[in-house]
Amino acid sequence: MFRRVRVPLALLLGFSLIAGACGSDDAEEASTGGGESAATTAAPAATTAAPAATTAAPATTAAPAQEEVATVEDHLGDGSLGTVEVGAGEEIQIRSLNAISGDVAFLGIPNQRGVELAIADYGPIGGHDVTIGTGLDDLCSADG
Structure with a gap:
């Protein structure tokens, strides 16, 4: 019965x-x-074209006011967490602590490569070169 x-x-x-x-x-x-449904679908097309014309108009307006333009200082924060001073010509070194040897190296090596790729992709920050420095191994083992 079930097969049927x-x-x-x-x-x-x-x-x-x-x-x-x-x-x-x-x-x-x-x-x-029918002709009636075709006429019904044609009306919304005309109404959707109108908002596109109104959104294109602000592109020709004047430049934003000075207080609306974001500056670098807007993204730096208020300094309540502390500040780091980098001297002229010095590199910014970002350290990454990963398990790059031992039984769990298969987890740490891709993380290390990801940090290297991110540094290469982003490039200099504030005119300073960014490096990862010497790779730090946390020597994590499978036992913990």
Whole structure:
């Protein structure tokens, strides 16, 4: 009994998945049937074109006021967590403590490479070169 129901049900499910995949993604094409529905779908197209015209207008306005322009100092914070002074010509060194040897090196080496890629991708900060320095190994073992 179950085989008699399972096979046609599986075929029906497969056919419905194929029919759904081959169907139209555009709702307007699927709903066209008469002249009245075509006129109904044409009206929203005219209303959606109007907001696009209004959003293009602010692009031709004047430059923002001086107080609206963000400066570097806006992103530095208030210094409540402390500050780091980097002398002229010195490098900024970012350290990363990873397990790059031992049983769990397969976890730490990709992290180390990710830090290296991020430093290479971002580039200099404030005119200072950024390096990772000497790689630090936390010598983590599988035992902890």
